[in-house]
Amino acid sequence: MNATTSPIYRWRVGEVEITRVLEFEAALFEPAVIHPEASPEIIARHRPWLQPMLMDPASGLMIFAFHSTVIKTPQATILVDTCSGNDKERPHKLRYHRKNWPYLANLAAAGVAPDDIDYVLCTHLHADHVGWNTRLSNGRWVPTFPNARYLFAREEWEHWRVAEWRAAYTTDPYYEDSLLPVMESGQAELIATDYSFDDHVWIESWRGHTPGHVCVLVGSRQASVVLSGDIMHTPLQCAEPQLNSCFCVDAEMARATRRRFLETFADSTVMIIPAHFPTPTAGWIRSHDGSFRFHFDYPAESTSERRWWYCSRMSGRGQAERGAVEVFPQSGAAPFPECGAARQW
Numbered sequence: 540m541n542a543t544t545s546p547i548y549r550w551r552v553g554e555v556e557i558t559r560v561l562e563f564e565a566a567l568f569e570p571a572v573i574h575p576e577a578s579p580e581i582i583a584r585h586r587p588w589l590q591p592m593l594m595d596p597a598s599g600l601m602i603f604a605f606h607s608t609v610i611k612t613p614q615a616t617i618l619v620d621t622c623s624g625n626d627k628e629r630p631h632k633l634r635y636h637r638k639n640w641p642y643l644a645n646l647a648a649a650g651v652a653p654d655d656i657d658y659v660l661c662t663h664l665h666a667d668h669v670g671w672n673t674r675l676s677n678g679r680w681v682p683t684f685p686n687a688r689y690l691f692a693r694e695e696w697e698h699w700r701v702a703e704w705r706a707a708y709t710t711d712p713y714y715e716d717s718l719l720p721v722m723e724s725g726q727a728e729l730i731a732t733d734y735s736f737d738d739h740v741w742i743e744s745w746r747g748h749t750p751g752h753v754c755v756l757v758g759s760r761q762a763s764v765v766l767s768g769d770i771m772h773t774p775l776q777c778a779e780p781q782l783n784s785c786f787c788v789d790a791e792m793a794r795a796t797r798r799r800f801l802e803t804f805a806d807s808t809v810m811i812i813p814a815h816f817p818t819p820t821a822g823w824i825r826s827h828d829g830s831f832r833f834h835f836d837y838p839a840e841s842t843s844e845r846r847w848w849y850c851s852r853m854s855g856r857g858q859a860e861r862g863a864v865e866v867f868p869q870s871g872a873a874p875f876p877e878c879g880a881a882r883q884w
């Protein structure tokens with residue numbers, strides 16, 4: 540597990556800054572457990588490119604990252620997904636059980652204090668996306684981000700508020716410790732799945748993994764980025780889009796949504812930041828042999844070296860324009876220069 544030494548990844552899209560803040564990263568799931576439809580043949584076929592970065596060669600386990608993404612616009616600071624949290628009772632999900640991650644220290648290292656967060660947005664309401672909604676204080680669960688509005692898609696809330704639906708996922712008390720306290724504090728707001736923060740940051744419904752799953756889109760005149768949540772848990776699902784995760788609520792819709800997502804963004808310049816892909820997490824979807832692959836955005840070794848990518852604006856939001864996404868392998872890098880050179884890929 541590697542919770543402290545991973546660099547902070549930061550991208551700039553026009554006036555918007557996007558930062559990945561890690562909670563933890565670990566080899567966690569057997570491929571046939573996270574993807575129950577993955578046959579031994581499928582796993583064997585892809586093992587050569589999955590190892591060692593995406594699958595631990597020693598254990599054969601798929602490597603997962605858990606991180607939040609901070610989106611800083613000129614007007615607001617938005618925290619997307621809040622990982623699994625500390626001190627939570629998760630006897631049925633031991634990877635999240637009674638943890639003590641340095642998440643808030645990692646957030647501070649990224650230059651963000653809990654008070655700075657204006658909005659918390661959860662792409663969906665599974666336990667590993669809502670944990671830091673709250674923290675334990677004097678024996679009570681209190682909102683971690685005291686000044687934030689917590690935004691939940693209405694369809695998503697309406698599903699998970701039903702105990703029977705929750706029980707089909709887990710009987711761990713994540714609703715009670717990470718969702719209800721936020722609702723009771725008056726900080727929660729149920730939103731439609733076409734909600735926009737402003738002209739540059741908005742959400743879209745990409746349901747199937749859960750009934751109200753949303754993606755977060757960041758678009759400027761210069762570039763576009765999509766935070767894709769759990770549409771794909773592992774890059775194996777780019778190669779084999781028919782493979783669901785064991786956590787998908789609506790199997791058919793999850794499959795159809797994943798395929799539509801891959802087809803929509805394949806071979807485009809839109810950068811994708813999935814919720815669980817291991818470091819360096821972000822990248823691009825590329826067509827490959829009748830299916831797809833995920834091309835990771837490998838940062839430069841040197842912290843002083845900046846790199847540029849030309850990206851196009853999202854379709855449907857005005858004309859396609861050319862621009863750049865800037866990548867900072869570390870916090871504390873040099874200030875943002877004007878858009879300049881382009882990197883070929």
Ligand SMILES: [Zn+2]
Binds near residue numbers: 668814
């Ligand atoms: Zn997840």
